[in-house]
Amino acid sequence: MLLKVKQLVVENAGWKRNITSKDIYINSDNIVSVSDYVGAKDFLLSEGSEFSNSTFSLIKIGLGNKTEEVIAFGPAESFYSMIRGEATGRRLLND
Numbered sequence: 001m002l003l004k005v006k007q008l009v010v011e012n013a014g015w016k017r018n019i020t021s022k023d024i025y026i027n028s029d030n031i032v033s034v035s036d037y038v039g040a041k042d043f044l045l046s047e048g049s050e051f052s053n054s055t056f057s058l059i060k061i062g063l064g065n066k067t068e069e070v071i072a073f074g075p076a077e078s079f080y081s082m083i084r085g086e087a088t089g090r091r092l093l094n095d
Helices: 039-047 076-084
Strands: 002-012 017-027 031-036 056-063 066-073
Touching (some): 017 039
Antiparallel strands (some): 002 017, 002 066, 056 066
């Protein structure tokens, strides 16, 4: 099943960091772990970002012989609910 996730994107532009968000889709079969990530909030507060009041999760995705980490908006419990199929609202075909 594909999960729609809002990802936190931090780009280092030399003297300034650009902090944005984007929507991505993750195959739930590739998720290794999901945990609450409080470190992002501390970083965003120090940067004065508009996202500093949000909660974040660290999603680890298995990509064959390596693992990719994605910082996503929302608590870990919400992603666990989506994986279990308890999410409400619109869902993707073949999920």
